[in-house]
Amino acid sequence: MDKILVLDFGSQYSHLICRRIREFSVYAELVPFDISLEEIRKHNPKGIIFSGGPSSVYNSDAPIPEDAIFEMNLPLLGICYGHQLIVNKFGGKVKRANKEYGSSLLTIDNDKDLLSGVGESVRAWMSHGDEAEEIPPGFQVIGHTESAKAAAIASDEKSVFGIQFHPEVVHTEQGTEILKNFVLKVCGASQDWTMEGFIETEVEKISKIEGNVLCGVSGGIDSTVAALLIHKAIGDRLKCVFVNNGLLRMDEEKEIEEMFKNNFKVNFSSINAGESFLSKLKGVEDPEEKRKIVGEEFISVFTDFAEKNGPFKWLAQGTLYPDVIESGVSKGPAAVIKSHHNVGGLPDWLNLEILEPLKELYKDEVREIAKILNVPQNIFMRHPFPGPGLAVRIIGEITPIKLDITKRASKIVEEELIEAGLYGSVWQAYASVGDDKAVGVVGDERKHGNIVMIRVVDSIDAMTADWTRLPHGLLEKMSNRITNEIEDVTWVTYAISSKPPATIEPQ
């Protein structure tokens, strides 16, 4: 498989370069900027891209890659900071300029190679402090903006290019075209990165491992897809275990069991530990305390299962590529199969090695695999759900009645969103209940009932979130159904706090 290496100089967009390239079916991998020549040779890339980064090439602590990389005769493309590195390295000059953020008009001066087919001018996204003042000897300007005279440069002899703007962000018109020109035309990479191909090679790789694999599944897409890939490779040597902590969404445990056992015929155990979780949570109101109890109980149940059903040599996890790479200047992705660990607080004496088959993949790629492996749509389109489950959705102590109300009301919220065609466009949606009560009139009687809070939020990464402006008619329908169908509820409220200062979950 042909590969493009992206050297990470710490830009917030470094990841996007890989994603954009993978979108046109070429495998791209993000590696640390100080990767050794030997490591690069092992990767055998068709070309190298230098990402942007916050530094200036003249800073004493500026990240500089190995010199020999510039002499490998591999096609090189520098983006933003990477552009300045190339200018500097090949004998040009970089100067401090006024910071430029946002979109600029890039005029194309030479439309062969990198900028072929993009037209006479395009809007290009800039985010930089330094810029090229003098281009290196043997280079020419192939594109400029009003403020950056050398916004795109190319070597006359070698396949070396530098661009001041970011082709990987959607705000750059024809950005993908420019990356395609580099990757496909200049580097000559083949478009052979497909999820079908990934499944085939990964299954082949996993089929060579020895010993039994234990995989904790949650019903979420990542652990489900990881388990299915491993199952394809080693069949019944994989044991999946699902811990029902009694804090799940309505009927979730049945759906998960049905999918693994009946649809996929996977060696699957469901441990109903609801009572032990709930008894340990009895009387506990503090959110952090609840989280701690759920975490510890999970490890205890999981360890007990591993001990009784083992021996296992491997622990499988659905870790994804973004989880692997640290923010800022990355330390680089670890190997797909890493030995030794102590992840998630499992005790060392279990002596499990870690198997992470999705470690190279982005979420959308995992979704594509899920489709290929026939994972039902309702599983892979489902909203994220917190690990401690309803323990962080229910305010205050968890009681059977509050659990029942939360599950039923949340189901109504989900059903109504699906019916309105809005489920897929919101980030998370649920109903929560606390200890406050309010008076209502049911028939002729006044009744002191529970208050249910509906929470629906928009977000792109859960770091920030905004409350969703749902149509009033839809909120009314949810409210009516909740008070009509759940006898203990008299009032329904809608949470209109954003994150920050609120959080997505109330506990």
Ligand code: XMP
């Ligand atoms: P908050 O409430 O902090 O949530 O805005 C951000 C995202 O994380 C989920 N969440 C958790 N997930 N363990 C988890 O695995 C937790 O303790 C936890 N708390 C919140 C939440 O559902 C949202 O997607």
